[in-house]
Amino acid sequence: MKRFYKYLMLFLVPVVLFSCSSDDSADKDEEKPEITVKYNDGFPQACAELARGETYHFKAMVTDNMELASYSVDIHNNFDHHTHDDQGAQCELDPVKESVNPMIFMENHSIEGSLTSYEIDMEISIPEDVDVGDYHCQYSVTDQTGWQSRTSIDIKIVE
Amino acid sequence: MLYKLLGICLSIGLCSYSYAQETYSISGTVVDARTQAPISGANIVGASAYAISAIDGSFIVKKLQKGSHMFKVTYLGYAPKEMTIEVSKNISGILVELNETDMVLEEVELHGKTKNRQVMESPIVTIEASKEFMDSNRENSLMQTLDKIPGVSTINIGSGQSKPVIRGLGFNRVGVVQNGIKHEAQQWGSDHGLEIDQYGIDRIQIVKGPASLMYGSDAIAGVVDIKPSPVPEKDTLQGEVNLLAESNNDLLGISGGIYSLKDNWFYRGRLTYRDYGDYKVPTDKINYENYIFELYDNYLRNTAGREANASFSLGFISGKVKTETFISNVNAKNGFFANAHGLEVRTSSIDYDTSNRDIDLPFHNVNHFKLSNSTTISLDGHLLHFDVGFQNNYREEHSEPVPHGYMPKPPNSKEREFNKNTYTFNVKDDLKAIGGHAIETGLQIEFQDNGIGGWGFLIPAYKRFMAGVFVYDQYEIQPDFHLQAGLRYDYGYINTQAYYDWYPSTINNGDGSTSYVYLQRAQDKDLNFGNFSGSVGLSYIHKNTTYKLNLGKSFRMPLANELASDGVNYHMYRYEKGNLELDPEESYQIDVEIGHDAPLFNINMSPFVNYFNNFIYLNPTPNYYETLQIYEYTQSKVFRYGGEVQAGTRLFNRLKLEASAEYVHSEQVSGEKEGFTIPFSPPLSGLFSASYQFYKILFLQDPVFTANYRITAKQEEIVPPEEVTDGYQVLNVSLQTKINVLKNTAPLEVRFKLNNVFDTKYYNHTSFYRLIDVPEAGRNISISLTQTFY
Incomplete structure (x- = not known):
């Protein structure tokens, strides 16, 4: 029996040591940045209709616990209904169709000055000649550590 | 006796x-x-x-x-x-x-030692999985079967595919060897399985630690070495049929094998076919990045698959020569979860829910063909081994063609095609020299040619040549005290081929003008690498206790994707950038093993400390390319430690209790992610198992009832873009028995298994689908029948 306890100790000591292994997570950034258009000035809101030839201020609020790094805005068509957005509202989609000259907008910018909160504000013009129909507007943001958050909004480009 | x-x-x-x-x-x-x-x-x-x-x-x-x-x-x-x-x-x-023996008699004559004794004398930390272990633990794929071995875990891709992870390292850091030839598939890919038929395998040796010395590049974290089956007994003709049915994914599988030895010739053949439907998870919806996917009747849609394998070997054995030629083909088609293959979220007009057995887009088709020969010649105290092999790995990935960014809608569904040919030649000489030395010298040569196709670009086409020479001495200081030392040099050459987009991208120039450019994604480059690896270790056997100490240095050549990728990974929805400046990875490891093996009680401990000089890792940067986050291959210093403990005892002669625990801690100690762990770090995990052997229940002979209880801790050690994974506890039970059905032949072996008894919803931190918040498979009942014929 004495032998058994000896072995039991041999078994338990490393297990206890392993489980006690400390980690210095205090100075590690383990939080993703956050992104939202769900506030008064946020634009576009879910199911928004944007007219061709008009210019809009695209606005979203981004925050992070430590330091924001970059953001990007992507507008692409959803003529094939490939995804729905994550805003919670169900927008009515037009019938599925093929694209002819869809609007493609892709831009990214860095956020200077070690900020923890920032309002994205981009002036984007909707060209006169692009296809009308269902689109997605996708915002992405990264923090300095490399965490990323994204959000997509169902929008429509109309005449 | x-x-x-x-x-x-x-x-x-x-x-x-x-x-x-x-x-x-x-x-x-x-x-x-x-x-x-x-x-x-x-x-x-x-x-x-x-x-x-x-x-x-x-x-x-x-x-x-x-x-x-x-x-x-x-x-x-x-x-x-x-x-x-x-x-x-x-x-x-x-x-x-x-008495223990080995089927190749020459080897026993030469070493005068049994396999078990050899394992004890070698300072390298290895674990053997026998056919018996395979049969009584068989899961859906080879690596899932081996998952119960402490220190071994898997990266699962759905229910039918998995790849090995040894002490937290996987992909190209674990070498897989079959019949002496390194298995070369697309092991760098995250949604790629092993492509090996798990039936008909008799013995697997797992090396937990750096093993470049004997196995070359890629064996930096360990090796899964699938040994050739032993030569059948004289004048035998034996066959085996195995049937398998599972409830969770409606799997039906059949595998039949035959083998024979007549005079000096022997052959083996096997056919395996498996067909399974979508697997079920204990949830009715999946919530990923704020998108919600409703699941129809708990089915993880489009994860069905099928697999057809055939293998044949012909061998000759005489007093001095043993030679065997293997030919095998593994063919599989697997569907991927339709709504988020990788990280891109998609809905589709395909009606996935009409059948749980159909395989719609996205899916992949894989074919792995292998032809190899292993020859052993015994010659005046020398034992010469030759392995020659050819492998073709062909893989097609299909997904719905969709436009993205400046890429218009592609013309077809073939997103990626990989066609890889690998030629291998190994020669090794075992010399039993005087004065207690046993010296092995060897040469390993491999040439690889990887072609690509399809509309999606991920890795460039490349050609690779590697050659390594090694010498290895096992010195018997005393019969129970051994010193092993070895040194190896490897040379590697890789040529990556240029790749240009098939569509133009819009570039806004500084002067306000716009140009349309076919962007270059990979460059035509020649790269050379050279590296020394080595190992030195001691083993000491005292009665039933074995002590081992080993210090090893291993290396791994950078892969083509790590060096030269430069493009959008649509599956992962990110932009991946290679780095031509990468050095070969170098890893130093100290292994200790103490094992005590008595008839009624055994305990084994195997701690390790490991240091990577320059661990290659895909680092998520804070920057964007167009609107996708840039991930860049970088190198950092990584410090790791951990180990396994295992103990077992037999009570009242019929009750067997076993407990094991495994743990790895990894930390990057330099670079941009200093302080973070490395991707896919397995959490602390323990497995308790109890099996009881009954005398006889009705017509059931030797029934064994087994319960396995796995307790896994929460994994909070993560690195972007991973998520914390909660701990879990899962119970699996099984009943193995034999029934006399046919006269004058072996009884029918029956195995009844119930996995995830309580239909627990849990996440496996190292599962491919963990990234998109898909839980592990729910309750599963499986029945396996094996009939052996003489």
């Missing part, structure tokens, strides 16, 4: 009386001659009767007529033993002692 048997025979013979028409039974125990540990699963074959030894080594042969009976007792890895018993009354207490 012989005298003991003879004594039994004689004494029985002396007091033999005749009772007409009456039958008798004999019983006894099969044990290992050296350790006296019971051997379960040994075959006791007579002319008209048959038995298999139970978990405590006991056997009983019934319905024997009066008279003289010859029995042959066989067990894999042991020399067969014949005994003649005069039966005239019930006999019990027969002790059969088997």
Whole structure:
């Protein structure tokens, strides 16, 4: 029996040591940045209709616990209904169709000055000649550590 | 032993009386001659009767007529033993002692040592998985079966595919070797399985630690070495059919094998077919990045698959030569979860829910063809091994063609195609030199040609050449004290080919003008690498206890994707950038192992400390390319430690208890992610198992009831973009038994298994689908039937 306890100790000591292994997570950034258009000035809101030839201020609020790094805005068509957005509202989609000259907008910018909160504000013009129909507007943001958050909004480009 | 048997025979013979028409039974125990540990699963074959030894080594042969009976007792890895018993009354207490052996007799002559003894004497930390282990633990894929070995885990891709992870490192950091040839598939890919038929495998050796010395690049974290099956016994013709059915994914599988040895020739053949539907998870919706996917009837849509494998080998064995030529083909088609293959979220007009067996887009088709020869020649104290191999790995990935960014809608569904040819040549000389030295010298050469196709770009086409020479000495200081030291040099050459987009991208120039450019994604580059690796270690055997200490240095050549990728990974929805400046990865590791193996109790501990000079890792940067986050291959110093403990005991002769725990801690100690762990770090995990051997229940022979309880801790050690994974507890139970169905042949082996008894919803941190918040499979009932024919 004495032998058994000896072995039991041999078994338990490393297990206890392993489980006690400390980690210095205090100075590690383990939080993703956050992104939202769900506030008064946020634009576009879910199911928004944007007219061709008009210019809009695209606005979203981004925050992070430590330091924001970059953001990007992507507008692409959803003529094939490939995804729905994550805003919670169900927008009515037009019938599925093929694209002819869809609007493609892709831009990214860095956020200077070690900020923890920032309002994205981009002036984007909707060209006169692009296809009308269902689109997605996708915002992405990264923090300095490399965490990323994204959000997509169902929008429509109309005449 | 012989005298003991003879004594039994004689004494029985002396007091033999005749009772007409009456039958008798004999019983006894099969044990290992050296350790006296019971051997379960040994075959006791007579002319008209048959038995298999139970978990405590006991056997009983019934319905024997009066008279003289010859029995042959066989067990894999042991020399067969014949005994003649005069039966005239019930006999019990027969002790059969088997001696370990190896089927290639020359090897035993040369080393004069058994496989087990060799493992004990080698300072390298290895674990063996026997056919018995494979049969009683068989899961859906090879690596899932091996998952129960402490220190081994898997990256699962759905229910039918998995790849090995040893102490937290996987992909190209674990070498897989089959019949002496390194298995070359698309192992760098995250949604790629192993492509090896898990039936017909008799012995697997797992090296937990740096093993470049013997296996070359890629064996930096360990090796899964699938050994060739032993040569069949003389003048045998044996066959085996295995049927498998599972409830969770409606799997039906059949595998049949045949093998024979006649005169000096032997052959083996096997056919396997498996077909399974979508698997079920214990949830009705999946919530990923704020998108919600409703699941129809808990089915993870489009994860069905099928697999058809064939293999044949022909061998010749004589006193001095053993040669075997293998030919095999593995073909599989697997669907991927439709809504988020990788990280891109998609809905589709395909009606996935009409059938749970159809395989719609996205899916992949894989074919792995292998032709190889292994030859061993014994020559004046030398043992020469030659391995020659050719492999073709062909993989097509199909997904719905969708426009993205400046890429218009592609013309078809073939997103990626990989066509890889690998030629291997290994030669090794084992020399039993004087003065207690056993010297191995070897040369390994590999040439690889990887072609690409399809509309999606991820890795460039490349050609790769590698050659390594090694020398390795095992010095016997005393019979129980061994020193091993080895050195290896490798040279590698890689040529990546240029790749340009097939569509133009819009570039806004500084002067306000716009140009349309076919962007270059990969460059035409020639790169050369050279690296030394080595190892030195000690082993000491004291009675039933083995002590090992080993220090090793291993390396890994950077892969083409790590060097030269430069494009959008649509599956992962990110932009991946290679780095031509990468150095070969170098890893230093100290391994310790203490094992105590007594008949009633065993314990094993294997801690390790590991340091990577320049761990290659895909680092998520804070920057964007267009609107996708840029991930860049970088190198950082990584410090890791951990280990495994395992203990087992046998109580009341019939109850076997085992407990094991595994743990790895990894930390990047330099670079941009300093302080973070490395991707896919397995959490602390423990496995408790209990098995009880019943005598007999109704018509069930030797039923063994087993319960496995896995407790896994929460994994909070993560690195972007991973998520914290909660701990979990899962119970699996199984019942293994035998039923006499056919006369004059082995009984039908039946295995009934219930996985995830409580239908627990849990996440596996190292599962491919963990990234998109898909839980592990729910409750699963499986029935496996195996019939052996003589």
